[in-house]
Amino acid sequence: MPRATLAARLAIVAAIALAVALPIVMPSWATLITLILAKGIVVLGIIILLQAGQVSFGHAMFFGVGAYAVAFWGKYVGTGDLLLFLVVAPAAATLLGLLVGLFVVRYREIFFGMLNLAFSMVLWSLLEKMFHYTNGADGIRVARPTLAGLAFTPETFQYVLVYLTLGLVLIVAYGVQRYLDSPSGHMLRAIKSNETRLEYLGVSARRVLLVGYVISAFLGGLGGALVAVAQQIATPEFAYWTKSGEFVFIAILGGVANAAGAFAGSAVFEFVRFFAAAKLANAWQLILGVVLIAIIMFAPGGLIGLFRRDATETRR
Amino acid sequence: MSRALISARNLSIRFGGVVAADGVDLDVFEGENLAIIGPNGAGKTTFLNITTGYLRPQAGTVSYLGKDITALPPREITRLGIARAFQIPQLFLDQTVLENMLIAAAAQSGRISLVRPLHESPGRGEMEALLDLVGVRAYADRKAFELPEGQRKLVDIALALALKPKVLLMDEPTSGVASSEKLGVMDILTRALATQKVSSVFVEHDMDMVERYAHRVAVWSSGRIQIVGPPAEVLADADVRARVIGI
Amino acid sequence: MDSTLAILAILDGVSYAALVFLVSVGLSLVFGVLRIVNVAHGSLYAYGAYVAATLSLVVAPISPWLTFPALLVAAVIVGVVVGGLMERFLLRPVYGREDVLQLLITFAVFMIMDNLQRLIWGVQPIFAAEPVKLLPNVSVFGVNYTAYQVILLPLVAAATLIGLRYFLRYTLAGAVILAVTEDREAATAIGVDARKVFLVTFMIGAGLAALGGALASPTTSLAPGMGADMIVLSFAVAATAGLGQIEGAAVTALMIGLSRAFIIYIQPEFEVLVPYLLMVIVLLVRPMGLFGVNRVRKI
Secondary structure, three states, rough: OOOOOOHHHHHHHHHHHHHHHHHOOOOHHHHHHHHHHHHHHHHHHHHHHHHHHOOOOHHHHHHHHHHHHHHHHHHOOOOOOOHHHHHHHHHHHHHHHHHHHHHHHHOOHHHHHHHHHHHHHHHHHHHHHHHHHOOOOOOOOOOEEEEEEEOOOOOHHHHHHHHHHHHHHHHHHHHHHHHOOHHHHHHHHHHHHHHHHHHOOOOHHHHHHHHHHHHHHHHHHHHHHHHHHOOOOOOOOHHHHHHHHHHHHHHHHHHHOOOHHHHHHHHHHHHHHHHHHHHHHOOOHHHHHHHHHHHHOOOOHHHOOOHHHOOOOOOO | OOOOOEEEEEEEEEEEEEEEEEEEEEEEEEEOOEEEEOOOOOOHHHHHHOOOOOOOOOOEEEEEEEEOOOOOHHHHHHHHEEEEEOHHHHHHHHHHOOHHHHHHHHHHHOOOOOOOHHHHHHOOHHHHHHHHHOOHHOOOOHHHHHHHHHHHHHHHHHHHOOOOOOOOEEOOOOOOOHHHHHHHHHHHHHHHHHHOOEEEEEEOHHHHHHHHHHHHEEEEEEEEEEEEEOHHHHHHOOHHHHHHHOO | HHHHHHHHHHHHHHHHHHHHHHHHHHHHHHHHHHHOOOOHHHHHHHHHHHHHHHHHHOOOOOOHHHHHHHHHHHHHHHHHHHHHHHHHHHHHHHHHHHHHHHHHHHHHHHHHHHHHHHHHHHOOOEEOOHHHHHOOEEEEEOOOOOOOHHHHHHHHHHHHHHHHHHHHHHHHHHHHHHHHHOOOOHHHHHOOHHHHHHHHHHHHHHHHHHHHHHHHHHHHOOOOOOOHHHHHHHHHHHHHOOEEEEEEEHHHHHHHHHHHHHHHHOOOOHHOHHHHHHHHHHHHOOOOOOOOOOOOOOO
């Protein structure tokens, strides 16, 4: 991974400053920014898997599990604390990631994608049809949690949430970038370019992929919990295949070369949705679809690739 | 005679109608360079594939230091000390040559960090020295896909050496290397193998190479070992000269 | 479960399987040749349904019997026009690019088509049941059912299966498509125009999805989301059968159709779960699907 250029560093600092300032300048955007950041966390997980050349069209299952962990806590245990949610939800997703991962890391490419899709659709059907426990398609409302025992008004809480999420993003993005630069992260890329050689170095490619898969599940759960709290609801749609597709979409939109792409993609995606849904007669999907096609055709490095000199198309 | 590291017994495998191995017995002894020669399609590469666990023989066994390794996958056989270089170099093409080597070093150490940057790996100096040894240090920061075929071949061998193996299996190590450089490369390679006490097996078509660098030669033809012995003896055999070397 | 319910479940299952087969065999065919999983395949199904319903409503006042050819015309229009444009202008530029990008292009098309569908036909359910009403009810072992669903749909599915088999095995165009499926490089090396093969195959695949939708349109109300549901279902069938397997898709569609139909009568809340659970189990045991074959990489 090439060292970040000065321009790239400045861009990251500017983006962080913007995320800090925007909720204050535009209070009505606070929740929008929380959603951008939270979904960016999920997309980091997609980017990890894409390093190994694997596309999960079922990753929303971890997003859904994170959200429902929070929702179920509210429904069956009582009002929760945000800090608790941020432990329980990722833990649930990580556990599921380990279980599902043990199966799916044996497969590659289309088979990997299909099996992930199948698992996620099983979860979706359960959420949709186990009406008695899940309220079916209506979903479960998520009450505003406390933070470290402190209760907040709705107005204050949206600031608490957005800055907490921003803090988490900084930690998580740094961690993921470290991971991608580590031997383990490089081995993930080696799975994509030559798994045979990796095995002939004495490395279990499955184990390398499992580590990445579990980390990405963790990130999915964390993002899901944050979105459920921000939107105050968890619905089966969180685990539906179109949501998985959306995460992969955001990853490609932003660029998969490093962690910054996840948030760049997420920001564009959510802003287009936010404004197009309000102003352009509900044509946001259409606009995003066209944007995606344009990115794939003309800027294969994604949005962040536009700012990178070495993002010219590699090999073939 | 030194002890046998790898012992193949009664190996048999066929692909459809093609018999690649038919009751093959072959030992690789400690400290030797064993060359395998024979016509194309005779099953030489298949032998490497079976020995390293990529293919499972239909009959017979392979053992390493007395331990049966026939059913083990490549990664476990590699960890026991049998490394392989390929006829078509197998590199991580999207990463730099140095990164390729550092991945191998991390694999060899057995401790694969999740947080320490690859470029700060402790084995870095050693890996650069290895690249120096095979003569591709200059390419260290180039992506592997940018390298010409011959250089890739050398990196492929360096990757295998990075694992500090007991035995190195090579499939036509100098094919693709410019003919003017072949001798130099093999000189360096065999010297490195000797100093690091690595035994080797190499599949080869170039009889000059065999004559110069092999301690023993096995002639593989129609799925059988026709003859095994010192190069001078084997290459002088009239039958071998007619059928394999084509003189 | 008494015998009447069992017969009802079988009839439900068979008519449902016929539709699902049409859609999934199109998906499978496209994957077999282009190596692309077309995420927008479900949208083609939905467009087939909407175009058929629109045409039906136009021609029904002239003569209700015209609605039958209208279904076929809708499928051809969607297959040739939408499928053709999509292959030519969106897929062709990305052949040879990374798999994920090819997949995402089709996802983008899915989003666009889904949105356009709402803009064109609105979100209110549309009914166009004319063809079903025209055909009589039939009695099967004492159970009354529409002939449209238990006779026409299975007949069309069977004809498609036989037709595809014949086309692929006994016609030159079919042989060329099969050759590309088996070994694309070898086929192009001997002079097959892969571009033409891809275009034609994609139009056929898209047409099959649209035909499924067109035939489904009289039996159900058309609403947003029908495409998104159908793509995963047909995908489950195609993957369970083994991608690229035509006869396998027929068997699997029947299997999934029947088990779904029976579950509806026994434990309705598990209806949607069945195909995906089946898919998980099959793929865990046989990743290449029930009828797929494995290939080994040479080193």
